[in-house]
Amino acid sequence: MKIDILGSGSIGAKNMSACTMIDGHILIDVPNGIVKYMKHLGFSVLDIDTVFITHLHGDHFFDLPFLLFGKYYAKDTKLLQIFCPKGTLEKVKLLFDVGFPGDFEKIMKIISVKFIEFDYERSFSIDGFDVNMKFVSHGTLPYSFGYLMQKNGKRIAFSGDTSYCEAVDFLVRNSDIAILDMSILGKGDASHMGFLDIKYFCEKYPDKKIVATHMRDSTRAYAKEHSISNLIIPEDHFQISI
Numbered sequence: 001m002k003i004d005i006l007g008s009g010s011i012g013a014k015n016m017s018a019c020t021m022i023d024g025h026i027l028i029d030v031p032n033g034i035v036k037y038m039k040h041l042g043f044s045v046l047d048i049d050t051v052f053i054t055h056l057h058g059d060h061f062f063d064l065p066f067l068l069f070g071k072y073y074a075k076d077t078k079l080l081q082i083f084c085p086k087g088t089l090e091k092v093k094l095l096f097d098v099g100f101p102g103d104f105e106k107i108m109k110i111i112s113v114k115f116i117e118f119d120y121e122r123s124f125s126i127d128g129f130d131v132n133m134k135f136v137s138h139g140t141l142p143y144s145f146g147y148l149m150q151k152n153g154k155r156i157a158f159s160g161d162t163s164y165c166e167a168v169d170f171l172v173r174n175s176d177i178a179i180l181d182m183s184i185l186g187k188g189d190a191s192h193m194g195f196l197d198i199k200y201f202c203e204k205y206p207d208k209k210i211v212a213t214h215m216r217d218s219t220r221a222y223a224k225e226h227s228i229s230n231l232i233i234p235e236d237h238f239q240i241s242i
Contacts, residue, residue, distance in 0.1 A: 001154050005238040010183050010214045016236045017059040018214040026050045028158050031059045035066040045070035053084035054160030055144040065095050072107040079112045085143035086119035119143055136162035139191040146171050154242045163188050164197045172201050176242050182212035185219045195223055202228045
């Protein structure tokens with residue numbers, strides 16, 4: 001698997017909002033501004049055929065309309081599958097109603113998109129990947145998901161935004177590389193993990209590689225000063241393969 005951390009920052013950070021691309025065609029979250037950034041890096045939205053949304057906060061799905069516009073302008077009719085929490089389609093329609101009234105229906109007549117919504121944990125396979133969805137704890141949101149993805153014996157996990165919870169331990173324990181929310185300097189809160197939570201996982205699972213994401217600028221700087229051998233502090237467009 002080829003992994004590209006397109007964005008590693010949180011709201012207010014100088015880095016792009018958290019987003020990961022796998023094997024050049026799968027996106028984990030589609031945050032604000034990421035479609036423009038992908039074009040800047042030389043990637044094409046036409047290559048994206050699968051999207052996983054972790055939860056319905058704007059810095060994780062607000063660029064979905066621009067992804068759909070990109071496919072519409074190119075008259076791309078290849079199927080785009082969007083695996084997402086319950087209510088995603090309704091909210092995407094609302095984004096169009098606010099920003100581009102009438103365009104959602106026009107776009108959907110040209111391109112091929114399937115929203116696959118979930119309000120429960122489940123496992124399934126797609127494009128050679130075995131996917132395991134786990135509920136994580138992100139404040140009061142009812143549907144926040146982490147994902148464990150396996151292909152050819154290699155396993156990668158994404159926590160999404162979450163506080164410390166058993167589901168994150170499951171994701172780290174069962175992965176080779178875990179991409180984890182490390183928003184907060186110090187201990188996490190009810191919505192996000194912090195540096196001390198990530199340090200705990202690094203020490204508990206020294207054979208695992210952990211990649212921090214969704215970082216505030218202060219958290220990133222502190223983590224760089226207090227380096228941990230199996231913790232990667234990426235900048236945007238950081239690439240790693242397993």
